[in-house]
Amino acid sequence: MHSLINLSSVSFSYTDSDVIKNISFSVKKGDFVGLIGPNGSGKSTLLRIILGILTPRKGVVSLFGKELKKFGEWEKIGYVPQKATNIEKNFPATVYEVVSMGLLSIQKFPKIITKREDSKIKEALTSVSMENFSQRRITELSSGQQQRVLIAKALVVSPEILILDEPTTGVDQENKESFYNLLGKLNNKGMTILLVSHDIGRITKYVNKVASINQKIEFYGTYKEFCLKDAAYKKEYKLYSDKG
Amino acid sequence: MIEILSYEFMQKAFISGIVIAIACSLLGVFLVLRKFSLIGDGIAHISFGGVATGLLFNITPFIGALLFGLIGSFGIIKLKEKSAVYSDTAIGIVSHVSLGIGIFILSIASGLNVDILSYLFGSILSIKTTELLLSLSLALLVIVFIIIYYKDLFYMSFDEESARVSGIKVNFLNSMLLILTAVTIVCSMNIVGLMLASSLIILPAASALQIKTSFKKTLIYSVLISVFSVIAGLIIAYNYDFAVSGTIVILNALFFLLILLHSKINNLSSNIK
Numbered sequence: 205m206h207s208l209i210n211l212s213s214v215s216f217s218y219t220d221s222d223v224i225k226n227i228s229f230s231v232k233k234g235d236f237v238g239l240i241g242p243n244g245s246g247k248s249t250l251l252r253i254i255l256g257i258l259t260p261r262k263g264v265v266s267l268f269g270k271e272l273k274k275f276g277e278w279e280k281i282g283y284v285p286q287k288a289t290n291i292e293k294n295f296p297a298t299v300y301e302v303v304s305m306g307l308l309s310i311q312k313f314p315k316i317i318t319k320r321e322d323s324k325i326k327e328a329l330t331s332v333s334m335e336n337f338s339q340r341r342i343t344e345l346s347s348g349q350q351q352r353v354l355i356a357k358a359l360v361v362s363p364e365i366l367i368l369d370e371p372t373t374g375v376d377q378e379n380k381e382s383f384y385n386l387l388g389k390l391n392n393k394g395m396t397i398l399l400v401s402h403d404i405g406r407i408t409k410y411v412n413k414v415a416s417i418n419q420k421i422e423f424y425g426t427y428k429e430f431c432l433k434d435a436a437y438k439k440e441y442k443l444y445s446d447k448g
Numbered sequence: 449m450i451e452i453l454s455y456e457f458m459q460k461a462f463i464s465g466i467v468i469a470i471a472c473s474l475l476g477v478f479l480v481l482r483k484f485s486l487i488g489d490g491i492a493h494i495s496f497g498g499v500a501t502g503l504l505f506n507i508t509p510f511i512g513a514l515l516f517g518l519i520g521s522f523g524i525i526k527l528k529e530k531s532a533v534y535s536d537t538a539i540g541i542v543s544h545v546s547l548g549i550g551i552f553i554l555s556i557a558s559g560l561n562v563d564i565l566s567y568l569f570g571s572i573l574s575i576k577t578t579e580l581l582l583s584l585s586l587a588l589l590v591i592v593f594i595i596i597y598y599k600d601l602f603y604m605s606f607d608e609e610s611a612r613v614s615g616i617k618v619n620f621l622n623s624m625l626l627i628l629t630a631v632t633i634v635c636s637m638n639i640v641g642l643m644l645a646s647s648l649i650i651l652p653a654a655s656a657l658q659i660k661t662s663f664k665k666t667l668i669y670s671v672l673i674s675v676f677s678v679i680a681g682l683i684i685a686y687n688y689d690f691a692v693s694g695t696i697v698i699l700n701a702l703f704f705l706l707i708l709l710h711s712k713i714n715n716l717s718s719n720i721k
Contacts, residue, residue, distance in 0.1 A: 302606065
């Protein structure tokens, strides 16, 4: 099975010392990978490198078999940022308008919404159970609902992989569970998922692989292996579980 | 109304005023949402240097302001890219250097002070046909650009990082926003003057954002408020012999206050329910 994401000996530094050290791992089709690590471990930095926002100092990042520099099929990637807590409280956009932004990567000029695209938007909203909110302003929704809308925005182009950065930050406990349920359902339907989270206690039901980093890779393998690998991991898992 | 339109200078003022109002109000929504609203003031300061230089060397001040505005915008972009200064610091450095040049020129050349006042505070009587045509063409270009890139700009304003990941050329569009602001400020110089040029960018957009509706409707409201303020401002200023720029800005401010008040009352009544 080919890798959708492949990192080979990737290092990155903002100043003099590396905050990402020699990290290698890959995400294969159908995987649900949990990228975990403590605060400041470089999870979000690594994600920004994968998305081409930051350029690594050393190493190679490949997406769908192509080196990042040559990769241009961004519609294959659905990105859900850690956004719900950051949406401007007066931002003037309806749920429908936000989801339609997702179509921009595939639209040619004139960027108007065709009937086909309109049904894609409605389909994406239905897949996250937000079809009845399409004309509501995004800022009127709860953070859990906003995060669902952002997933619909990512799903509207039918991506092959969904990349999420700490998506449940600011989301209440009840909505967190239903949010992870939604991700589990999407993965069961064949969606590959890379989820950055510190919420290891909650995501364990859904992920099939874990990449644990703390500037360098500490573990990469199945969740079962992660738990059994050694006492340190078990301890860490317990720590996370207790927090969750 | 018919009497007003019989004067050529008023016809010019209405035509250029309406087109510039549309350009400013469209651009304004994106600038206000991206917290760049005061860039207009910075560029107005930069253009002041261009007006003074134009008057000194007998070049059309409009061209001088436009050149300074464009060079200043590139200066801000490069200063941000090549040095460790923040955006607002880069704007401050470039705008004050240009303002300094303008004041220096005024101090060494005599007889320019009277001319420059019309560019600082606007003067519909001084609109020349060539300037009118140039400013109309440029304002139309700004409008066309915004219509073409409206969705990309919308996405960038919502979430710049996600827009970048979607393949939108964020750096190009950010630079274009700055250049278009420079062009728009210079175009609005004759109507409201450099001192108040950025008001046409900020106030209609700020008013429309208070209405709390969809993005598309916000853009439409911003344009309507801006165009109405310019038309009403010109008519009132003509009839009562007021300053055009001040009248337009006061009308815009009244719109903002009324919408703000309406929105607060609505919030209050929905809280009571």
